[in-house]
Amino acid sequence: AQSVTQLDSHVSVSEGTPVLLRCNYSSSYSPSLFWYVQHPNKGLQLLLKYTSAATLVKGINGFEAEFKKSETSFHLTKPSAHMSDAAEYFCVVSPSNQAGTALIFGKGTTLSVSS
């Protein structure tokens, strides 16, 4: 069975400092992995996705994530946080890269950014 664990429920950083949001997955297949972001009163926005191509994936707004099979991790990073990055972030796994497959969500990490 597939599952996702987000290791921190809340991360606080100062503006201009690096961001690290941690995610570990469990999958018996070669999974597809995603990061979604949810700003207050907004929908879930796709930040980036890994589908068995390059292990370092670049997404929108300067975010990137590295797929490490040996560590079963897919951590999200950004070199320099911006106030507008404050939001809820979800690590998501899918057992395949085919459309129509259910996504399995982590519990989410709330990112706070202070000035």
Add this chain to the structure above:
Amino acid sequence: EPEVTQTPSHQVTQMGQEVILRCVPISNHLYFYWYRQILGQKVEFLVSFYNNEISEKSEIFDDQFSVERPDGSNFTLKIRSTKLEDSAMYFCASSPTGAGQYFGPGTRLTVT
């Protein structure tokens, strides 16, 4: 940029009533989905829909729920005889042929 839209943004209903949540997926997408998020819990998959039929559903998606694509643009989720525990944020999503689903802003359903 095309977006998934959902109406209403907030629906309040009494226990036992039927509700219909509406979604307009991105126009050239072929796969459609419903998820829900009960307050304080994970986002959970309900159902996926392709070529006018359900392609996958979760244990949550029992006979109380149904989905329909009544025309070329709308995708609806009907919940019959609502219960208090159906209160949640319901998200619609759509995808093209590849991986990556695009979500709408959600409908907050409150059952009183």
